[in-house]
Amino acid sequence: MEKIMNNKLISIVLVDDEERFREGLRTLLTFYSTSASFAVNIVGEANCVEQVVKLAIQKNPDIILLDLELVNSDGITAIERLKDISYAGKILVLSAHQEDDWVFQAMQKGASGYVFKNRVANQLCDAINTVLRSEIYLPPEAASGFFRCFQQNASAVSKASHQLHLTEREQEVLQLLTQGASNDEIAKNLYVTVATVKAHLTSIFEKLKVSSRTQAIVTAIRLGLVQA
Structure with missing residues (x-):
């Protein structure tokens, strides 16, 4: 796969409340770097909202890989807080939640992509390349749920406005x-x-x-x- 960002190191923050999953991400990202997919620099790790906001301010990473289940809070709140501080990088959600409303909420709040955790090994490389091109990454199994919720939400708004x-x-x-x-x-x-x-x-x-x-x-x- 062609390198992106002119061989620039891609700075990434890992956000998950499970150390074992973060360890797996580190291994996967190291493999991407050594296989010449792209060069990665993991600049921080977090397991709660306050930590990820602090790292976003201090490190201003290119990408934040964000779980939706965090210590004492959730990833949706983290996305909102990152928006409040005008974080300019990309937020790529990696979640075990496959329900339509979780995908919809994350994307509506400002995530650049959504990957199911059980497909991370197959999809993460493509997802990173996609969001760094300022495009939205939604694999088919996540996209269908998002658009179902989008249509329902748009229909409800239209009905209420009409009334x-x-x-x-x-x-x-x-x-x-x-x-x-x-x-x-x-x-x-x-x-x-x-x-x-x-x-x-x-x-x-x-x-x-x-x-x-x-x-x-x-x-x-x-x-x-x-x-x-």
Whole structure:
């Protein structure tokens, strides 16, 4: 397989609460390096959210290999925390969880790929190459579950929006609002004026029967009007 990143060392952090699994990953990554797939530098290991956040800040690795079962927490929380600190690398989930909703949550929160642990030996090399090309890695057995949940989630959002008579533009404004965007940011994102954004917000507030941005966000999440 062709080397990537112009032979640059790929810095990786291993995150799993099982030492034996991390040991297996180290062996597998060493094999990739010696077989000329790509050169790997493991810059840290963690078994909890706080540790991985600390390593992300200190080491800024190219990739974080992340389990979804961690000490005193979970990988979904870790992804959210990494997003909060603006971690710019790739998060590749390696999990024993094969349920549709786990795959969907991880990808929706910002993971770049998802690999089932029982397929790691066969898929990890391809997964790493894929995410480092800024592409999404989902093997067929994970992709089908993700798209099932995506369709269900999109259908629920559409149904709730229809019942409240939200227009397509109001749905877009509401989605950006729940992501913390200001009026100026919403206007730039949708290529409209700030006055237009304010008019949409007034209409949204009326339909949701709320009087503030915070109330609108809480209500939108509670009613399932926005995608996670």
